[in-house]
Amino acid sequence: xxxxxxxxxxxxxxxxxxxxxxxxxxxxxxxxxxxxxxARTRAAARFRLRARTRVVPWWEQLTPWxxxxxxxxxxxxxxxxxxxxVTPRPAAPLADSAVVSSxxxxxxxxxxxxxxxxxxxxxxxxxxxxxDDWLWNATAAAHAAEAR
Amino acid sequence: MTADDAVDAALVERVRGGDVDAYDELVxxxxxxxxxxxxxxxxxxxxxxxxxxxxxxxxxxxxDSFDIERPFAPWFFRILTNRGLNMRQSRALRAVSEIxxxxxxxxxxxxxxxxxxxxxxxxxxxxxxxPERQQLIVQLFEIDGWTSAEIxxxxxxxxxxxxxxxxxxxxxxxxxxxxxxxxEQS
Numbered sequence: 001x002x003x004x005x006x007x008x009x010x011x012x013x014x015x016x017x018x019x020x021x022x023x024x025x026x027x028x029x030x031x032x033x034x035x036x037x038x039a040r041t042r043a044a045a046r047f048r049l050r051a052r053t054r055v056v057p058w059w060e061q062l063t064p065w066x067x068x069x070x071x072x073x074x075x076x077x078x079x080x081x082x083x084x085x086v087t088p089r090p091a092a093p094l095a096d097s098a099v100v101s102s103x104x105x106x107x108x109x110x111x112x113x114x115x116x117x118x119x120x121x122x123x124x125x126x127x128x129x130x131x132d133d134w135l136w137n138a139t140a141a142a143h144a145a146e147a148r
Numbered sequence: 149m150t151a152d153d154a155v156d157a158a159l160v161e162r163v164r165g166g167d168v169d170a171y172d173e174l175v176x177x178x179x180x181x182x183x184x185x186x187x188x189x190x191x192x193x194x195x196x197x198x199x200x201x202x203x204x205x206x207x208x209x210x211x212d213s214f215d216i217e218r219p220f221a222p223w224f225f226r227i228l229t230n231r232g233l234n235m236r237q238s239r240a241l242r243a244v245s246e247i248x249x250x251x252x253x254x255x256x257x258x259x260x261x262x263x264x265x266x267x268x269x270x271x272x273x274x275x276x277x278x279p280e281r282q283q284l285i286v287q288l289f290e291i292d293g294w295t296s297a298e299i300x301x302x303x304x305x306x307x308x309x310x311x312x313x314x315x316x317x318x319x320x321x322x323x324x325x326x327x328x329x330x331x332e333q334s
Contacts (some may be wrong), residue, residue, distance in 0.1 A: 004305075004309050004312065004313070005308075005309070005312045006306060006308030006309055006311070006312055007308055007311040007312040007315055008308060008311070009311060009315070010296065010311060011289070011296075011311060011314045011315060011318065014290070014318070017290060017318065017321065017322075018290050018291060020267060020271055020325075021271060021275075021286075021287065021290050021291050021321075022291050023264065023267070023268060023271075024267070024268040024271040024272050024275075025188075025191065025271075025272070025275075025287060025291060026191070027291065028184055028187055028291075028292055029187065029193040029196075032180075032183060032193065032197070034176075034179060034180065037179060037183070037197055037200060037201070038172065038175050038176055038179060040197075040201055041175050041179075041200070041201045041204045041205070042168065042171065042172050042175065044201060044205055045168075045171055045204065045205055045208050046168065048205070048208055048209065049163070049166045049167070049168050049171055049208070050166065051166070052164065052165060052166030053165065053166030
């Protein structure tokens, strides 16, 4: 076909050649059932066309990526595990409940010390030195006097 | 692109989305021409129907690779002719041997019948020596009366190339029939 050329001359109809060729190769078949041919073709294509309209579920959309994502995920998980093992853990902070409990226990101890017969001495042992704290000294003295 | 090509392109877009009606319309628009070409390739009406259906299904399978900016017909008919040539080879040309059969008039004398049969055989042999595309073009042009423009649009080649094929085929066929003509004259 590489030797194909062009011609500007429209071939003139040749009835004798046409008749001879028609005799040798036949005329086009008359009365083809076009509706049946179209219906058969449509029926054969229906499954393929339906496949084009079907909503693809998420797991099928992921399938093409799975071959890449799964190894990547495995590598990332292994790296995270190694990092977690190598990194030193920070000291655990005190729980809030422990602080509250300690505070409450401290208050109870102070109250007991104040209520004790030798008042200010016990308070001093529990709460530490009270020097230079005029408010604390005044409160402790008032409670001690009241207790007596 | 012609208006017909634009309609085809719009239908192809819908077919890509699975539109059955669009596919049906596309089939109906090209079915008759496809059947004519298929018949010229295979020489049997039933085989031609099978080929047409097969080509439309193949086209659907490859519809995503079709360039929407180009005409649909040449793309589709290339699929059809390739499939048809494959089918023709695989079926060992059973069609050609079954073509017209006995179309001789019953009024023919034995000599006339023999002459007609001789002419048929020579013509078939001569056509078989032509390039495959030329065989198709000469039959569509000479027997089926397609214009060079129609053939060109269908096969995706220029009018001038179609005309050249027709001239070449005529020259080859006349040369093949020349001995018969001399016999008649003598």
